[in-house]
Amino acid sequence: MEEFITTHRMNPDIDPVLTIWRWQVSVYLFLGGLTAGLLILGALSVLQRRKAAPTAAQRLLVWTPVVLGVGLFSLFLDLEHKIHVYRFYTTFRVTSPMSWGSWILLLVMPVSVLLIAGTMRETWPGLYAWAERKGLRGLATFSEKRLMGLARLSVALGVALGIYTGILLSAYGARPFWNTAILGPIFLVSGLSSGAALVQWMSRDEREHRLYTRIDVGLIAFELFLIGLMLIGMASGPERQQAAAHLVFGGELTTYFWVFVVMIGLLLPVLLEVFHLKGRPQPRFIAPAFVLLGGLIFRFFIVEAGQLTTWIGY
Amino acid sequence: MAAKKRYAMVIDTKLCIGCGDCVVACKMENEVPEGFCRDWIVESVTGVFPNLHMEYRSERCNHCSNPPCVHACPTGASFVDDESNITLVDPDMCTGCKACIAACPYDARYVRPEGYVSKCTFCIHRVREGLDPACVASCPTHCMHFGDLNDPESNVSKLLESRPFKVLAPEAGTEPNVYYLI
Amino acid sequence: MWGNSCQGLGVEALQSGSGNAFKWAGRDLIISRPECAPPFGIGEAFPECTIQPYLETDMSVNRREFIKIGALGLGSMSLAPKVFEWGPSAAKTFPVQPGDVVTRAPTYCEICFWKCAGWAYTKNGRPWKIIGHDEDLHSHGRLCTRGSSGLGLYNDPDRLQRPLIRVEKDGRQTFKEVSWDEALGFIAERLQALKETHGPESLAMFSHGNGAVHWKTLVKAFGANCIAAPSFAQCRGPRAAGFYLTYGETVGxxxxxxxxxxxxxxxxxxxxxxxxxxxxxxxxxxxxxxxxxxxxxxxxxxxxxxxxxxxxxxxxxxxxxxxxxxxxxxxxxxxxxxxxxxxxxxxxxxxxxxxxxxxxxxxxxxxxxxxxxxxxxxxxxxxxxxxxxxxxxxxxxxxxxxxxxxxxxxxxxxxxxxxxxxxxxxxPQSAHVPAYPHPPFPKPAWSPCDFTRALYPWALSPVASHVRDMTLDPPDPEKQIKAWLVYGSNLIYSLPQPEKTIAAVQKLDLMIAVDILPSEITGWADVVLPECTYLERYDDIRTSPGRVPQIAVRTPAFEPAYDTKPSAWMVKKLAGMMGLDDYFPWADMEEYLDHRLQQVGSSLEEMHELGVKTLPSLGPNYxxxxxxxxxxxxxxxxxxxxxxxxxAGFDPIPRYTPHAEPPDGFYRLLQGRSPFHTFSRTTNSPIFTELMPENELWINPQVAADWGLKAGQYVKMQNQDGKTSQFPIRTRITERIRPDCVYMVHGFGHSDPRLKRGFGRGADDNEMCTTVKIDPLMGGTGRRSNFVTFITEGV
The missing domain is CATH 3.40.228.10 (Dimethylsulfoxide Reductase, domain 2)
Structure with a gap:
């Protein structure tokens, strides 16, 4: 069968394959996931200790608005009509994951700032002193009083953010490789794993370091399991989903997926972490760096793979 | 307000010769920028020489009754005109996020050089005046028909009653309103 | 009439109200029209309608808002419906706005020979679109793909802009831009010299298209009568001869x-x-x-x-x-x-x-x-x-x-x-519109066509390829063709064996090309006259045959771009320089057309409004x-x-004679047309270089497998005579063709870099047709006895 567009429709970024979303979106999805991971892990640490404490997980909270800000800037770069960016906030479209996402992001930002304000006396005394000088002690006191509530809210928002980054893509029925509900959990787990890796990297406490290494091993294993489920679901799905699965089973992205996403991005870091736990010496940053790299590669892969799959083969 | 319409296009693949007049007529009427197309022709050949079947289809936005692009739009720039069931884009609300493009299984949308998303409008500026869309009005084979499916007496309703037809990617669940007589 | 004239714009007359009220895109509008008094000037004072928003105070007409965004599905949970109103937003969505000034001018198409009548529209003084004329028997209100894209020719940035004369500069030949006076003066002078040295009969003309009418008159007034068009011996001539021999008539x-x-x-x-x-x-x-x-x-x-x-x-x-x-x-x-x-x-x-x-x-x-x-x-x-x-x-x-x-x-x-x-x-029936009277033409002492007719008894029209061959190799040294006037015909692509065409040009004293684009043939001319497109000029009345007689006019919709001119203007001016004024006794095309139209009970004023007029039937069609x-x-x-x-020594009843078969590993080369292109004329159009940028070589999958060819791969062709295509061509592996032949669309592979979009895109079938089988009855040039093989290395 020969089926093609005879009029050489070459609409930019649509033909011959969809390339509307490039590195900007991949970077945003990665940083969004990392934000979710850091926020959840930091908030969980607060909840677990029932107080603010100078753990790496809590100290890293200070980076969440920054990381998210960079991510949002990357997303902003992707907009073709930038001066209309405010339009995201003049409405709420219940059917649009992107609309949900923009409102979630709007909530994550202040909540994460409050959580930082509530923990900084312990985690970043310098920052606290600076805030005090700027007359922001009230903010800190306000947050400290409500720290447990803020932490619970942060976990909830972090989960929403992490899942949203996946749902954003999985809601597109038009792109079979994205169109699987498991993508939300995968992105959440991947975001958590990235967060755990960063905590593990930044931790100065050996116990905490090993704890987050162990957590990360679990998360990556779980992520691999979920990705496996995703592919099994796809490969055993209807025709279009099967065609999407073919992308990594002999198709265009086979090498990309198995070598870069699976081996370098997931198996290699998890092996490094396991070796590390077993006491094999290695530089402290190696494993977490690979985890973070793997998270980024995974976002690039998913963004590209989805755009390569379609309902219509021309 | 006038009775609610459900505009649809019915294209007879038995007559379409794939000449692309619809594509050019659209480009001229709507001043579609150079390098962009709102409609296009697909040639589909099945079989092995000399037992062959060929179908031409003039394709465009399907103005779906369940439009994933409208559902995906975070700002409400993509909307369905309540009166006509035509899917339109309000350029002043569009951020160029391209969610609608990702959502469209037919790849019918594109980003104009100015940064907002555009696509087939079913030439509603003509339709409102009782004219056919430019593509339909130009087709030398008369294989394209346009009308209101809510009107059982319309040309398109009658054609769909009397002839076998198909739509593109019905499995996508978009309930398209461009029909192909087969 | 005015209501009608606006229909194509999406405007419809309201029965109610003043009669001047129109509904436009759901808004009420009034159309005001300045009085249009003849004579119509070019690009101005055409029937035009101004669209303005209807007076807000007039409530006699129902008003409604344009588009209401309704609640849509789940979206109903979000926000209140929004009203999509006219404003900058709608201006970005729809092509015409209240207040836009839209005009239209009747024309008939020149993108191919079918000559469909239509209307060329402008919007706010800028070219907008061309649509078919409802009354026209050729188009029934629907132009074809190419006709709809007529503006692609008008908008082609590669168009010839100013007259050119070949000059020698630093030992190299080049074109110099000159004024019209200089270019036409050069031609007048050289033709005069030609007349004295070789006689006026030594001028031959090649033409294609309706704009050639006045050039033909000039050639005949000059004293020559060899006016050939490749549309005979390179196209439909055998059909004309075959039907003429059988029925005494051609199919037309x-x-x-x-x-x-x-x-x-x-x-x-x-x-x-x-x-x-x-x-x-x-x-x-x-x-x-x-x-x-x-x-x-x-x-x-x-x-x-x-x-x-x-x-x-x-x-x-x-x-x-x-x-x-x-x-x-x-x-x-x-x-x-x-x-x-x-x-x-x-x-x-x-x-x-x-x-x-x-x-x-x-x-x-x-x-x-x-x-x-x-x-x-x-x-x-x-x-x-x-x-x-x-x-x-x-x-x-x-x-x-x-x-x-x-x-x-x-x-x-x-x-x-x-x-x-x-x-x-x-x-069929044709309208008879008497010619504008002029003195009888001088009788040429000889004509190249005499040789053609002696050789090919049923050459019902001059044989362009034979005129070329006689230029190269004169049958009588006393009767040589020494000057060519080439009007709108890219001979390099339309005549077989282009190298012969180029060699023939070398033997000329004078080579004049009139064209819109810098087509390959213009590169061989001594003087190039840039014509404006059919959308920018008047041309003669269309009287083509049909089921009933019908006339159509072509009027300028826009001012000529650059320094281009209509042929009528060029010819009239040139005739003045050559002392042939008497043959062009009209002041301008308006007068010429009005005079002719008056003969059939119409007028230019009427035809400006009608575009097409059907005359009474002359009798039954069967x-x-x-x-x-x-x-x-x-x-x-x-x-x-x-x-x-x-x-005459020919088979009185057709007989089958076997033709040459492709050698092993070669495939018969077949050519055809695409709906997107007319010959090589449109392959530089901004619109069509988008829709069909290149031609493809159709190859059966079996053949592709034998050769290991992949779909979309570029190959060069080589024919049985060892000729290799100048440019590579993309393969299309398709079941749609037999395994013993390959197929490509004619007109691609432009070799003149001045055609920026078409240059090197696809391949030219004509250059592959080195073997030409001449039809002994009428001189037709059969090109399908050429066989090609594929070159995949170094492409």
Whole structure:
């Protein structure tokens, strides 16, 4: 069968394959996931200790608005009509994951700032002193009083953010490789794993370091399991989903997926972490760096793979 | 307000010769920028020489009754005109996020050089005046028909009653309103 | 009228109100029109309508808002409905706005030879679109793909902009931009010199298109009469000769084929739908919709074949065998129209005798079409006769025996009784519009055409390729062609063996090219005159034949761009310089056209408004039952057997002669048309370089497998004479073609870098046709005996 567009429709970024979303979106999805991971892990640490404490997980909270800000800037770069960016906030479209996402992001930002304000006396005394000088002690006191509530809210928002980054893509029925509900959990787990890796990297406490290494091993294993489920679901799905699965089973992205996403991005870091736990010496940053790299590669892969799959083969 | 319409296009693949007049007529009427197309022709050949079947289809936005692009739009720039069931884009609300493009299984949308998303409008500026869309009005084979499916007496309703037809990617669940007589 | 004039804009007159009120996109508008008083100037004072928002205070007309965004599905949970109002937002969505000034001017298309009438629109003084004229018999209100894209020619940035003269600079030849006075003065001077040295007869003209009218007058006034167009010997000449020999008439253009009423349509290599001859395409579509039986004979699964119930994928070059087998079946099975044949034809017995051996079983190994298929299709033709049309085709210069093949088609139609019958060939009518009077032309002492006619007895028109050959190699040293005037015809692509064309140009004293684009032939000219497009000028009245007589006018819709001019202006000025004023006694085209139109009871003013005018019918379109008809043949009958051909030493009844077969590893090269392009003329159009930027070489998958070719791979072609294509061509691996041939669309592979978009895009089929089979009856140049192989290395 020969089926093609005879009029050489070459609409930019649509033909011959969809390339509307490039590195900007991949970077945003990665940083969004990392934000979710850091926020959840930091908030969980607060909840677990029932107080603010100078753990790496809590100290890293200070980076969440920054990381998210960079991510949002990357997303902003992707907009073709930038001066209309405010339009995201003049409405709420219940059917649009992107609309949900923009409102979630709007909530994550202040909540994460409050959580930082509530923990900084312990985690970043310098920052606290600076805030005090700027007359922001009230903010800190306000947050400290409500720290447990803020932490619970942060976990909830972090989960929403992490899942949203996946749902954003999985809601597109038009792109079979994205169109699987498991993508939300995968992105959440991947975001958590990235967060755990960063905590593990930044931790100065050996116990905490090993704890987050162990957590990360679990998360990556779980992520691999979920990705496996995703592919099994796809490969055993209807025709279009099967065609999407073919992308990594002999198709265009086979090498990309198995070598870069699976081996370098997931198996290699998890092996490094396991070796590390077993006491094999290695530089402290190696494993977490690979985890973070793997998270980024995974976002690039998913963004590209989805755009390569379609309902219509021309 | 006038009775609610459900505009649809019915294209007879038995007559379409794939000449692309619809594509050019659209480009001229709507001043579609150079390098962009709102409609296009697909040639589909099945079989092995000399037992062959060929179908031409003039394709465009399907103005779906369940439009994933409208559902995906975070700002409400993509909307369905309540009166006509035509899917339109309000350029002043569009951020160029391209969610609608990702959502469209037919790849019918594109980003104009100015940064907002555009696509087939079913030439509603003509339709409102009782004219056919430019593509339909130009087709030398008369294989394209346009009308209101809510009107059982319309040309398109009658054609769909009397002839076998198909739509593109019905499995996508978009309930398209461009029909192909087969 | 004004309401009508605005219909195409999406404006419709309201019955209520002042009559000047219009609804536009749901808003109420008034149309105000400045008084349009003749004479119409170019680009101004055309009928025009100004669209303004209706006065807010006038409540007599119902008002409604434009588009309301409704609640949509789940979206209803979000926000209150929004109203989409006219404003900057709508301006970005829809092409016309309240307040826009829209004008239109009648024209007829010049992108191909079908000449469909239409309207060229401007919006706020800028060109907008061209749409068909509802009353026009050629287009029925619908232009084809190319016609709709006419602005692509107008907007082509590569257009010739100013007159050019060849000069020597630093030892190299180049073009110098000159003024019109200088360019025309140069021509006048050189033609005068030519007249003195070689006589006026040494000027030959090549033309294509309606703008050539005044140039032809000038050539004749100058004292020459050799005016050739490649559309004869490179295209439809064999058909003209074959039908002329049989019926004493040709089929004309647009063809007198009654496809609309046919019940059985037979196409032999004619790919209607890919050749976008508008009226025929529309009629075929109507016929298909009615369930007309279509039989297509083509080695390729053409678009028409895909619509046909019977596709006969014939072995190329064997059509005559199939036609003879069909004739054999129809005669042997007594399926022919006995009354018609007895009344109107001569030579039945000789025909029967001649085709006795040409049974379907005989034809099978030749054509590869199975005998039962041949029988079945022949019976179908007879079943629906006389409403069976065996289409004569248009581009029919294939194998050098094309007049004979056209004869076979003509004979088959005669047996079916379809000539002059409903569903076959109708009797066409043309409007007779008397010419603008001018003095008689001087009689040339000799004409190159005399040599052509001596060589090819049924060359009904001058043979462009022969004129070229005679320029290169004069049959009489005293009678040489020393100057060419080439109007709108890219001879490098339209004449076979382009190297011969280039060699012939070298022998000229003067070479003048009139063109819109810097087509390849203009690169060989001494002087190039840039013509404005058909959208920027008046041209002569269209009087083409049809079912009823009709006239159409072409008027300028826009000012000529750059320093381009209409031919009428150029010729009038040049004639003045050459002392030939008397032949152009009109002041300008307005006066010329108005004078001619007055002769048929119209006027230029009226035609500016009407565009097209249908004149009273001159009689029936079909023979009446039992009508006695005298045909313009020596016998006065339809000649199944042609005594005059026998007398001239040709086969009086077509005979099958085998043609050369492709050598091993070579494939017969077939050419055709695309709906997106007219020859090589449109391959630089900004619109079409987008929609069809290059041609492809169609290759059967078996062949591709043998050669290890991949779809979309670029290859070069090499032919049997060792000629390699200048540019590579993309392969299309498709089941739509037989394995013994390859196919490509004509007109690509421009070699002139001044054609920026078309340069090097795709390949040129013409350069691959080094072997040319000349039709001995009319001088046609058959190009389908060329075979190509693929070069994959170094492409």
């Amino acid at each position: 253009s647009p063809e007198r084929t009654d496809i609309e009423n046919s019940r059985c349509l037979v196409l032999i290599g004619s790919h209607i739908g890919e050749n976008l001859h508008n009226g025929q395409v529309q009629e075929m579509s109507k016929a298909l919709d009615r369930g007309t039986e279509v039989i297509v004979v083509d080695p390729r699964f053409s678009v028409a074949a895909s619509k046909a119930r019977h596709w006969l994928p014939i072995k190329p070059a064997t059509d005559v065998a199939l036609l003879l087998a069909w004739i054999n079946v129809i005669l042997e099975e007594d399926l022919y129209d006995r009354d018609y044949v007895a009344r109107y034809t001569v030579g039945l017995d000789k025909l029967k005798e001649a085709v006795r051996e040409n049974t379907p079983e005989w034809a099978y190994p030749i054509t590869s079409i199975q005998p039962e298929v041949i029988r079945e299709t022949a019976r179908l033709m007879a079943l629906h006769a006389p409403a069976t049309l065996v289409h004569p085709g248009r581009h029919v210069t294939w194998y050098g025996d094309d007049t004979q093949r056209s004869r076979a088609i003509a004979i088959l139609n005669a047996l079916l009784g379809s000539w002059g019958r409903k569903g076959g060939f109708y009797l 023979f009446q039952p039992g009508e006695e008809v005298t045909f313009n043949t020596p016998s006065g009958k339809i000649e199944l057997y042609s005594q005059q051909m026998a007398d």
